[in-house]
Amino acid sequence: xxxxxxxxxxxxxxxxxxxxxxxxxxxxxxxxxxxxxxxxxxxxxxxxxxxxxxxxxxxxxxxxxxxxxxxxxxxxxxxxxxxxxxxxxxxxxxxxxxxxxxxxxxxxxxxxxxxxxxxxxxxxxxxxxxxxxxxxxxxxxxxxxxxxxxxxxxxxxxxxxxxxxxxxxxxxxxxxxxxxxxxxxxxxxxxxxxxxxxxxxxxxxxxxxxxxxxxxxxxxxxxxxxxxxxxxxxxxxxxxxxxxxxxxxxxxxxxxxxxxxxxxxxxxxxxxxxxxxxxxxxxxxxxxxxxxxxxxxxxxxxxxxxxxxxxxxxxxxxxxxxxxxxxxxxxxxxxxxxxxxxxxxxxxxxxxxxxxxxxxxxxxxxxxxxxxxxxxxxx
Numbered sequence: 001x002x003x004x005x006x007x008x009x010x011x012x013x014x015x016x017x018x019x020x021x022x023x024x025x026x027x028x029x030x031x032x033x034x035x036x037x038x039x040x041x042x043x044x045x046x047x048x049x050x051x052x053x054x055x056x057x058x059x060x061x062x063x064x065x066x067x068x069x070x071x072x073x074x075x076x077x078x079x080x081x082x083x084x085x086x087x088x089x090x091x092x093x094x095x096x097x098x099x100x101x102x103x104x105x106x107x108x109x110x111x112x113x114x115x116x117x118x119x120x121x122x123x124x125x126x127x128x129x130x131x132x133x134x135x136x137x138x139x140x141x142x143x144x145x146x147x148x149x150x151x152x153x154x155x156x157x158x159x160x161x162x163x164x165x166x167x168x169x170x171x172x173x174x175x176x177x178x179x180x181x182x183x184x185x186x187x188x189x190x191x192x193x194x195x196x197x198x199x200x201x202x203x204x205x206x207x208x209x210x211x212x213x214x215x216x217x218x219x220x221x222x223x224x225x226x227x228x229x230x231x232x233x234x235x236x237x238x239x240x241x242x243x244x245x246x247x248x249x250x251x252x253x254x255x256x257x258x259x260x261x262x263x264x265x266x267x268x269x270x271x272x273x274x275x276x277x278x279x280x281x282x283x284x285x286x287x288x289x290x291x292x293x294x295x296x297x298x299x300x301x302x303x304x305x306x307x308x309x310x311x312x313x314x315x316x317x318x319x320x321x322x323x324x325x326x327x328x329x330x331x332x333x334x335x336x337x338x339x340x341x342x343x344x345x346x347x348x349x350x351x352x353x354x355x356x357x358x359x360x361x362x363x364x365x366x367x368x369x370x371x372x373x374x375x376x377x378x379x
Contacts, residue, residue, distance in 0.1 A: 009279055009325035035200045036102045040155045044094050050160040050167035051088070052153040053079055054096040057171045059146050078170055094160065096153030096169070098145065099188065103155065106200070107192045107224065112180045116144060116187065125182040144187060147174070151190040154332055158194035161330040162202055162286060166319070173290045173334025175218035176243060184216070184242060191288055192224040194330060195231060198286060206230060209284040209327075211275060211318060212237070214292025214334045215302030219245035226251040232282035236271060238262075238303045254278045260303050264310035267295070272317055279325050287327045289318050292334035 044050075058076040082088040104113060115121045119139050123131035131139060150171035160167035174186035182188075191210060198205040210225075212218035212235045222245070225231040232253045239257035249255065254277065256270050293311055294302035306314070315331075322329040 009283055009327070035106075035197075038100070038103055038197075039097050040099065040103060040152050040197070041159050041201060044156075044160060044163075047091070048094050049088075049092045050094065050157065050164040051092070051170065052094045052096050052157045052160070052167065053170040054149050054153065055079075056149050057096070057146055057153070059143060094156065096149050096156060096171070098149045099152040099155060099193070103152065103193070104148070104188060106196050107179050107189050109180045112182075116182075121182075122187065125177075125187050126185050147187050150174075151188040151193060154190035154194045154330070155197050157332070158198050158286070158288075158330050159202065161328040162198065162205060164328075166322075166329050166331070168331045168333075170333060173214065173292065173332035174220065175212060175214060175290055175334060176216070176220045178220040178223040181220075181223075183220075186220060189220055189224060191218075191221045191290065191332065195225075195286075195288060199230070205285045207282065207284045207286075208232070209234065209278060209282060209287045210290065211278070211287060212290040212292075213271065213295070213314065213318070214290050215294040215299065215304055216241060216292070217243055217245060217248065218290060219243045219248035222248035222251040232278060232284065234274060234278045236267075236274070241301065241303055253282070258304060261305045263305045264307055264313070267304070267306055268310060268313055268317065271314055272321075275318065275321055279321065279327070283325070284327055287322050287329045289322075289329055289331045290334045291315055291318075291331050294334075 055076060079088065079093075101113065117136055117140075119134055119136050120132050122136075122139050122143060123129055126143065131143065150169070151174070153169040154172035157167040157169040157172075169190075172190045174188055174190050176182070176184035177186035177189045179189060179192070195208045195210075198208070207230050209232045210218070210221055212221070212233065215238050217237045218233070218235050222233055222235070225233065226248075233251055234254040234256070235252045236256040237258065238260065240260060254274050256274050258267070258270075295304040295306040296302070296311060297305040297307055319329060
């Protein structure tokens with residue numbers, strides 16, 4: 001067999017079949033041992049871009065959301081900005097649906113979901129103590145429902161990524177939540193769910209790579225896929241900050257631990273080298289990219305020093321490599337810089353995308369990728 005050339009993507013010589021499985025009995029219900037009926041895998045018209053969002057993502061209730069440094073309204077700000085700039089309209093977006101209890105039980109234990117019916121548990125997960133004193137029906141409606149809709153959005157975007165080659169959920173990335181525990185403002189394991197749905201429901205999808213570039217270790221999906229050889233995890237994070245989950249680190253196949261104040265050149269070099277090696281070691285059928293921007297310089301939780309330009313280069317790099325390797329890519333947005341106001345920023349020049357996507361039609365379709373990468377650095 002001919003040796004793979006440097007930077008090549010072994011195992012990607014042909015695209016796998018990508019057909020959603022028809023696994024339903026003649027009576028309209030799921031066959032024995034087969035996936036349940038879900039509203040999250042419905043057909044999406046070709047006229048809509050593979051960008052999933054809902055205005056119901058945003059968490060607002062009596063100002064309580066302001067008690068956490070995480071911006072619980074960032075998703076609406078991003079979409080509003082894109083609409084103001086005439087880059088998106090509602091007719092271009094895919095409306096996210098709420099993940100049902102049956103959907104969540106694909107990964108989560110029933111015991112964990114029952115724990116979320118106690119306001120104390122949700123206060124602990126969101127790190128907002130006053131939530132303890134709210135009736136749980138309000139917590140469900142104002143806090144958990146938006147997170148369930150975002151979780152549904154990630155699952156929907158997974159299917160779209162396989163069908164279209166790329167997709168973005170303008171939310172999700174709850175990488176601190178696993179099947180039986182939440183934390184760090186993460187109540188549902190959307191990354192794990194998206195991958196499990198693809199494994200169960202889409203032909204030809206049996207290997208996945210998670211590229212987690214949030215400033216924090218993604219201990220949730222790491223705990224979920226511990227020992228699962230189908231899933232390769234690459235995690236690049238500040239080694240000194242939350243969560244410091246030593247047990248979960250055992251699941252990381254390519255671990256890149258960063259020091260305080262890591263800057264652009266070192267960071268981008270490590271991401272590029274390790275991403276290429278990861279895809280050579282484990283050629284996947286789909287990539288989940290957790291594109292946290294809490295690596296931004298000045299973020300008081302992330303502790304890294306990556307410039308806005310560095311974040312754009314990072315995201316372009318990941319999409320470029322995925323495109324070259326013909327790997328469908330699902331992007332979720334995860335951590336946002338803590339406590340930052342809006343910063344001035346120039347628009348991204350799209351001429352570089354021609355090198356990656358080859359024609360103007362594809363460039364036009366992928367413009368939102370680069371705008372979203374930028375917008376998350378300015379809110």
